[in-house]
Amino acid sequence: MMRLELVKRPQRSPLFSALSPFIAFALTIIAGAIMFALLGVNPLTAFRIYFIEPISQVWQLHELAIKAAPLILIAVGLSVCYKANIWNIGAEGQFIFGAIFGSGIPVLFPQFEGPLVLPLMLLLGMVGGAAYAAIPALLKTRFNTNEILTSLMLVYVAQLFLDWLVRGPWRDPQGHGFPQTIQFGDSAVLPELMPDAGRANWGFVFALVAAVLIWILMSRMLKGFEVRVLGSSPRAGRFAGFRLSRMVFFAFLLSGALAGLAGISEVSGAIGQLQPVISPGYGFTAIIVAFLGRLNPLGIIAAGLVLALTYLGGEAVQSALGISDKVARVFQGMLLFFVLGCDTLIHYRIRLIGLALTKQEAAAKLDAAPKLKEAR
Amino acid sequence: MSANHDGSNLLEVRGLTKIFGTLTACDHIDLNIARGEIHALLGENGAGKSTLVKMLFGSLEPNSGEIFWNGQAVRITSPGAAKKLGIGMVFQHFSLFEALTAAENIALSLDDGSPISSIAAKARALSYSYGLPLDPESLVGDLSVGERQRIEIIRCLLQTPQLIILDEPTSVLTPQEADKLFETLERLRSEGKSILYISHRLEEVKRICDRATVLRHGKVVGHCNPREETAASLARMMVGNEVQAVVRAPVEGIETAQPLLEIRGLSRKPATPFSIPLKNISLNVRAGEVIGIAGVAGNGQGEFFESVSGEVLQQDAASVRIRGKNAGSLTITGRRLLGAAFVPEERLGHGAAPRMKLSENLLLSRHATDGKAFVGTGGMVKSGAIYAASQRIIEAMDVRKSAPDPEAAALSGGNLQKFIVGRELDRRPSVMVVNQPTWGVDAGAAAHIRQALIELSRSGSAVLVISQDLDELFEISDAIAVMHNGELSKPMPIAEATFEKVGLLMGGAEPGHAEHTLETA
Numbered sequence: 001m002m003r004l005e006l007v008k009r010p011q012r013s014p015l016f017s018a019l020s021p022f023i024a025f026a027l028t029i030i031a032g033a034i035m036f037a038l039l040g041v042n043p044l045t046a047f048r049i050y051f052i053e054p055i056s057q058v059w060q061l062h063e064l065a066i067k068a069a070p071l072i073l074i075a076v077g078l079s080v081c082y083k084a085n086i087w088n089i090g091a092e093g094q095f096i097f098g099a100i101f102g103s104g105i106p107v108l109f110p111q112f113e114g115p116l117v118l119p120l121m122l123l124l125g126m127v128g129g130a131a132y133a134a135i136p137a138l139l140k141t142r143f144n145t146n147e148i149l150t151s152l153m154l155v156y157v158a159q160l161f162l163d164w165l166v167r168g169p170w171r172d173p174q175g176h177g178f179p180q181t182i183q184f185g186d187s188a189v190l191p192e193l194m195p196d197a198g199r200a201n202w203g204f205v206f207a208l209v210a211a212v213l214i215w216i217l218m219s220r221m222l223k224g225f226e227v228r229v230l231g232s233s234p235r236a237g238r239f240a241g242f243r244l245s246r247m248v249f250f251a252f253l254l255s256g257a258l259a260g261l262a263g264i265s266e267v268s269g270a271i272g273q274l275q276p277v278i279s280p281g282y283g284f285t286a287i288i289v290a291f292l293g294r295l296n297p298l299g300i301i302a303a304g305l306v307l308a309l310t311y312l313g314g315e316a317v318q319s320a321l322g323i324s325d326k327v328a329r330v331f332q333g334m335l336l337f338f339v340l341g342c343d344t345l346i347h348y349r350i351r352l353i354g355l356a357l358t359k360q361e362a363a364a365k366l367d368a369a370p371k372l373k374e375a376r
Numbered sequence: 377m378s379a380n381h382d383g384s385n386l387l388e389v390r391g392l393t394k395i396f397g398t399l400t401a402c403d404h405i406d407l408n409i410a411r412g413e414i415h416a417l418l419g420e421n422g423a424g425k426s427t428l429v430k431m432l433f434g435s436l437e438p439n440s441g442e443i444f445w446n447g448q449a450v451r452i453t454s455p456g457a458a459k460k461l462g463i464g465m466v467f468q469h470f471s472l473f474e475a476l477t478a479a480e481n482i483a484l485s486l487d488d489g490s491p492i493s494s495i496a497a498k499a500r501a502l503s504y505s506y507g508l509p510l511d512p513e514s515l516v517g518d519l520s521v522g523e524r525q526r527i528e529i530i531r532c533l534l535q536t537p538q539l540i541i542l543d544e545p546t547s548v549l550t551p552q553e554a555d556k557l558f559e560t561l562e563r564l565r566s567e568g569k570s571i572l573y574i575s576h577r578l579e580e581v582k583r584i585c586d587r588a589t590v591l592r593h594g595k596v597v598g599h600c601n602p603r604e605e606t607a608a609s610l611a612r613m614m615v616g617n618e619v620q621a622v623v624r625a626p627v628e629g630i631e632t633a634q635p636l637l638e639i640r641g642l643s644r645k646p647a648t649p650f651s652i653p654l655k656n657i658s659l660n661v662r663a664g665e666v667i668g669i670a671g672v673a674g675n676g677q678g679e680f681f682e683s684v685s686g687e688v689l690q691q692d693a694a695s696v697r698i699r700g701k702n703a704g705s706l707t708i709t710g711r712r713l714l715g716a717a718f719v720p721e722e723r724l725g726h727g728a729a730p731r732m733k734l735s736e737n738l739l740l741s742r743h744a745t746d747g748k749a750f751v752g753t754g755g756m757v758k759s760g761a762i763y764a765a766s767q768r769i770i771e772a773m774d775v776r777k778s779a780p781d782p783e784a785a786a787l788s789g790g791n792l793q794k795f796i797v798g799r800e801l802d803r804r805p806s807v808m809v810v811n812q813p814t815w816g817v818d819a820g821a822a823a824h825i826r827q828a829l830i831e832l833s834r835s836g837s838a839v840l841v842i843s844q845d846l847d848e849l850f851e852i853s854d855a856i857a858v859m860h861n862g863e864l865s866k867p868m869p870i871a872e873a874t875f876e877k878v879g880l881l882m883g884g885a886e887p888g889h890a891e892h893t894l895e896t897a
């Protein structure tokens with residue numbers, strides 16, 4: 001009898017649009033407290049260990065920057081895709097292929113050293129990510145395939161390809177059979193920003209620069225206008241003379257290149273070699289970062305830092321409280337759920353059909369009773 | 377007073393009010409509909425006609441007010457409840473499945489489980505008895521708009537309503553089809569059924585309606601007998617003041633003027649199973665003239681517009697020529713750079729991006745043609761320049777808005793249309809192609825837009841107007857061509873054109889035989 005219906009609101013509240021990430025964060029905290037309580041841990045203790053202790057010292061802030069850098073880099077690229085209504089879910093795979101392409105130089109030509117090595121690696125990383133992202137773009141424009149499925153499935157291809165590489169042709173011959181490549185030479189390692197204070201490397205700078213550049217692109221440039229028009233009303237975009245198929249390539253290549261840059265930065269900076277697993281799911285978490293940052297590159301910087309903290313917190317509660325670090329994934333999932341939920345409720349309101357009717361009937365009865373009417 | 381058979385009204389509405397946010401769409405509306413009368417509901421777009429009708433049909437709930445049906449207070453909570461009372465409705469925009477037959481479409485709305493064959497038989501009998509012949513076995517996708525409307529009417533009649541609400545029924549019909557419809561309505565009236573007839577076409581209201589209720593800005597401004605009024609006096613009630621008549625100065629020496637837009641043998645295969653193929657269309661529009669293209673909706677006008685604008689490219693580059701240059705293989709941007717400007721039928725989502733500001737919507741069609749003025753080095757948008765230009769257009773076209781630079785969706789249809797037309801006029805284009813320039817636009821704004829189009833042509837541009845509104849075409853065109861089933865007739869000079877001739881062509885009479893058919897008719 002009763003039915004839930006989403007009714008479009010005539011106007012979006014600008015206040016709640018701005019507040020939505022904070023409301024989502026608060027709801028995540030509440031749900032997280034319930035989760036910790038069910039796990040038998042005092043939520044206050046757990047939150048202190050999860051959210052505060054991991055960033056209480058300078059070296060820990062450097063760790064935060066290391067985790068945030070790839071998230072921000074990938075998410076600003078994805079924000080362009082999502083604004084264009086193009087759904088690249090495969091940044092994880094583009095991240096891996098960027099890492100593989102860029103690592104080709106130190107792995108295959110270990111004798112090649114000098115100041116040129118690193119820029120070349122970064123460039124190759126971007127080319128690798130972009131090339132891998134071109135596959136779903138091509139499939140979408142040629143065969144009208146769903147890019148969500150193709151880009152997602154290509155993630156698993158990339159993961160298995162990397163696994164095969166480090167166990168097979170690229171394995172370190174002196175590595176005692178471990179599935180990993182040789183350690184990169186000194187000129188192939190991304191330098192640390194402040195070696196005395198912590199491990200944070202230039203990857204974080206890349207992320208900030210990329211965010212600012214993409215922000216300028218999206219808010220100030222004709223290309224960004226094209227992205228927004230095609231994303232919000234494709235027919236008006238066609239009327240404007242913009243071509244959707246070109247936009248598919250632009251968005252995929254751009255986000256692929258940034259994911260690839262994140263991949264090679266991670267491998268060359270934080271890890272120093274290729275191994276079977278090089279990412280704790282940055283490519284997927286970056287989707288949450290993009291939405292939590294409201295698809296605004298500057299908001300994404302903040303959101304990237306928050307999500308980076310969930311990784312650090314996960315490690316912290318594992319070592320301090322013996323809870324699985326999978327809670328990090330739970331927190332990330334809840335955050336995305338609440339962000340999307342808040343956004344939906346900003347655009348739509350919920351109507352209970354059936355219940356609403358009885359309410360009105362009750363009101364009609366109230367009208368009939370003069371005393372009650374006065375009370376109202 | 378009209379035929380009021382038993383002295384009591386079928387429907388009485390008292391103080392009906394509907395509020396959306398800050399807008400009072402219907403403000404204490406009173407309305408009486410007697411048995412066996414055709415009652416007109418008149419008003420401009422945005423006057424509250426649709427809101428009122430939606431409350432009567434149960435798709436909107438009023439904030440206050442009462443509805444009496446046969447003297448009994450009723451609450452109409454859903455379209456189902458309205459049907460149960462005996463209220464039927466024929467919408468302006470049909471809700472039919474193109475891939476199903478007429479009978480299947482009717483069966484879907486009846487949901488009483490009777491077999492298709494019996495529904496088809498009933499529908500066929502009913503349609504012939506009301507002079508609206510219909511083949512229930514035919515696929516909706518193959519039917520003309522007029523025939524589709526018949527399905528809607530038959531579907532409504534099968535539920536034996538006492539009150540039938542018709543929303544702008546003639547906007548999709550040829551004059552001859554409209555005549556047929558009027559016969560049917562008069563027949564229904566003679567059977568004692570009541571009809572609420574929504575229209576802004578004053579002549580037909582004068583012709584068939586017994587009484588009229590006029591709405592303006594959500595309020596009833598008068599009840600009258602339309603037969604005792606003139607079209608001008610009705611218009612004054614609707615608009616609140618006189619609408620300035622459009623002035624069309626005669627053109628001289630048009631025969632020798634240069635064609636700026638040439639269409640030569642344009643054909644196009646249907647893009648979807650239900651779209652119309654274009655067949656060998658040829659037309660010249662010369663500098664200084666306005667050519668009108670008449671036709672019932674869905675006869676290929678949309679496909680034609682897309683082909684001329686370059687949203688869809690042609691195989692043969694010479695099939696569309698702009699200012700003497702082959703443009704068939706150019707994109708819409710390329711055609712704009714040759715001096716052409718386009719205004720599509722759909723405003724929100726085609727001519728304008730709804731969630732973008734007016735200044736950004738200016739950039740939408742002019743980022744390439746005014747590249748130097750609006751886009752700086754390295755692709756940076758000059759937001760100051762587009763803002764200033766959009767304010768200039770807003771001023772020139774008298775666009776009314778609530779904020780300095782509102783989102784397109786925040787404007788009323790008429791004001792947005794003025795902006796979209798103004799955006800193109802501001803460029804002084806040498807070729808202007810407009811599809812439905814004043815669809816859903818109030819009379820004042822429509823006159824403004826029409827006058828602007830005429831003035832553009834008189835300043836030496838070629839103007840092509842596609843419209844379903846014959847009054848409009850006769851008002852502004854120097855010659856009228858008719859599109860039917862993807863074919864375009866030869867343009868008829870306005871001095872020779874009459875409603876009858878154009879109407880016959882709209883209904884599919886062969887161009888060469890138009891005169892002949894008239895004589896025998």
